[in-house]
Amino acid sequence: MVETVKIIRFHAEKCRGHYDCEKACSQVQFGDDTGGDHSAIRIVKSNGGFSMVNCDQCGLCIDVCPVQALKRLPSGVVTVNKELCIGCMSCVAFCPVDGMRRAKGMVYPHKCISCGACVRACPEGALELVEVPISEVERVVYYHQGVCD
Ligand code: SF4
Numbered sequence: 001m002v003e004t005v006k007i008i009r010f011h012a013e014k015c016r017g018h019y020d021c022e023k024a025c026s027q028v029q030f031g032d033d034t035g036g037d038h039s040a041i042r043i044v045k046s047n048g049g050f051s052m053v054n055c056d057q058c059g060l061c062i063d064v065c066p067v068q069a070l071k072r073l074p075s076g077v078v079t080v081n082k083e084l085c086i087g088c089m090s091c092v093a094f095c096p097v098d099g100m101r102r103a104k105g106m107v108y109p110h111k112c113i114s115c116g117a118c119v120r121a122c123p124e125g126a127l128e129l130v131e132v133p134i135s136e137v138e139r140v141v142y143y144h145q146g147v148c149d
């Protein structure tokens with residue numbers, strides 16, 4: 001049974017909006033450094049600073065996929081199997097934290113695989129790869145949905 005997973009933690013107070021994380025992620029996802037919608041991680045301006053939008057590896061989308069193309073790996077990370085995916089984008093529409101991405105013109109969705117490339121790219125140390133219990137990421141999603149206090 002998978003008990004822990006690595007996720008990206010954002011330290012908003014350190015972010016200066018370089019977007020190097022987005023460029024690194026688009027390199028991982030599509031082999032380019034265009035960032036933007038080719039990146040799984042997104043840094044957005046909020047309240048005079050920045051916040052991160054990214055997959056929490058909660059796995060709630062797994063049950064939404066009609067063809068079982070989403071699964072949690074032994075590492076805990078949730079992945080898209082492109083051999084099975086039919087591009088219906090149900091997972092993109094469902095994800096409560098906007099962690100499942102659709103890049104313009106792409107048939108399949110993409111998402112964070114907790115590789116850590118964004119962490120290494122950030123010159124400010126604003127991102128961290130941390131290992132957490134699966135129960136904790138499930139709680140994060142409930143929080144986003146407004147279910148928890
Ligand atoms: S886009 Fe692919 S992975 Fe997502 S729900 Fe549809 S078939 Fe499953």
Ligand code: SF4
Nearest residue numbers: 025112113115116118
């Ligand atoms: S850990 Fe890897 S896949 Fe996830 S957001 Fe960072 S660069 Fe992208």
